[in-house]
């Protein structure tokens with residue numbers, strides 16, 4: 001039940017386009033259906049709004065989508081199709097920044113198992129634990145870093161075993177468990193890193209997204225000069241993938257503290 005490449009659009013309605021938080025991907029409706037109340041989905045051809053239908057109990061229909069409302073300009077509308085492809089008049093556009101839900105936050109255990117594929121039961125457990133930053137993946141990061149990879153602080157119980165290339169976006173199960181594909185981060189840094197609001201260059205220099213406004217960056221403890229305490233060679237390729245597809249800029253140069261901000265206001 002892996003997502004399909006957009007270039008490989010299926011010609012049936014068993015898969016639909018879903019907003020993953022940063023882009024549209026084509027996913028089987030059966031994987032999306034449990035999350036239908038929270039995901040943003042659309043027809044991958046005409047971009048129209050869709051209703052996600054579960055597989056019928058009698059097995060006659062697979063999970064699929066229906067246009068909602070109907071659309072005559074989409075070849076997936078079958079009998080209703082007029083023969084000329086047009087975009088749906090109510091096409092679902094890219095979500096605005098304030099509603100950029102990340103479908104991948106809600107991925108079900110079943111979908112996660114499908115992504116892992118067939119592996120030994122013990123390996124499966126490690127992979128599912130790695131997805132939530134636990135198990136052997138976390139242990140390896142703790143033994144490498146000891147405390148926060150960037151701040152050098154604890155407490156260990158509050159630190160997050162954060163994937164550099166997200167668990168879902170990994171191309172292999174080895175990548176999901178690779179200690180080089182992780183940083184041990186304090187919660188603020190983990191969330192900002194996970195949301196691609198901060199990243200690091202190949203030599204570890206902090207980069208920030210233009211979406212992270214300087215006052216928030218400062219309030220959350222982000223300032224110029226922050227970087228991992230060391231940059232093991234193996235993590236560089238993962239950092240490059242973390243930065244890929246996002247625009248980055250230098251962090252605020254000033255070293256304003258939260259106290260300075262409060263004094264100013």
Ligand SMILES: [Zn+2]
Pocket residue numbers: 043044045046047048067071074075076077
């Ligand atoms: Zn359509």
